[in-house]
Amino acid sequence: DMDALPMEELNTFAHKSTHPGCMHGCGHDGHTVMLLGAARYLAQSRHFDGTVQFIFQPAEEANGSGIGAKAMIDDGLFERFPVDNVFAMHNAPDLVVGAIATCSGAIMASMDLFEVTVTGHGTHGAFPHTGIDPVIIAAHLVTAWQTIISRNVNALESVVISAASINAGDSWNVLPQTAVIRGSVRTLSPEVRELVHDRFHLLTRNIAEAFGANVEINYRATYPVTINDVEQTTLACDVGASIVGENQVHRSVPADMGSEDFAYMLQERPGCYLAIG
Secondary structure, eight states: OOOOBSSOOOOOSTTSOSSTTOBOTTSHHHHHHHHHHHHHHHHHHOOOSSOOOOOOOOOOSOBTTBOHHHHHHHTTHHHHSOOSOEEEEEEOTTSOTTOEEOOSEEEEOOEEEEEEEEEOBOEETTOGGGSBOHHHHHHHHHHHHHHIIIIISOTTSOEEEEEEEEEOOSOSSEEOSEEEEEEEEEESSHHHHHHHHHHHHHHHHHHHHHTTOEEEEEEEEEEOOEEEOHHHHHHHHHHHHHHHOGGGEESSOOOBSSOOTHHHHHHHSOEEEEEEO
16 A cells, blocks of 8 residues: 555654655555565576566555555456456554464454434523434443444454544533534444444434434445455465564454455455555
8 A cells, every 4th residue: 555644744854754744654655565575586696486466555544536456456456457366465463573463364443433413402501401412422432332242242352343433512601502522333244234234224214213313324334354365374474484584473362453455455355465564
């Protein structure tokens, strides 16, 4: 992945971004350099057997224009540049330099985005009984969603439901007409992902109805679960061990609740996603 993030870079070193509002805050510039270095090495040494395709992928961070991996696949990536297996490596500042970490199976979570709009009836804050307060309904929703994790999902499964923003009203003493909640849902299996989706919608609709409010749910599936192939993960770890030593290769790290659109490529071809210190 080679895109920058839409944020202002506040660093002062010489290699900071020269473009206002852009920052390689996820180290994607490092990924681009790594892949270019690998391409140059293989082109010069010819120390390989077969065909290697190098994928420089834009738009890894989900945005209004779409998702980079899915767009490339839809554009015929694997038909135009055939591969048997596909691999990706992401920088990991929390690992010691040169260490490699991965696992078989699910390594990163799915991500769904939601926007819930609660429409009540605005009124004066001194007379809340004359209106329908969307703020208190939003508060109930944010709390109720957490019961999906604690009461509907097996305790041995991993789920994160994060309401990241609530926007409602602009006054101290007027209850607004609407409240908008935005956030994300992350899971480590397609089955749990579907369960959370269904419970989220049922709880949201029923709670809003109980308070006499209307609700609109915009629930958008973005990244699937990133699932590493067992055979290709073993291969990648063996290759890593031959370069950095077996003691520097962590073959079964816990899955990360972050998300990654490389998951789409792993749905098309078996492969492995690794982290490097």
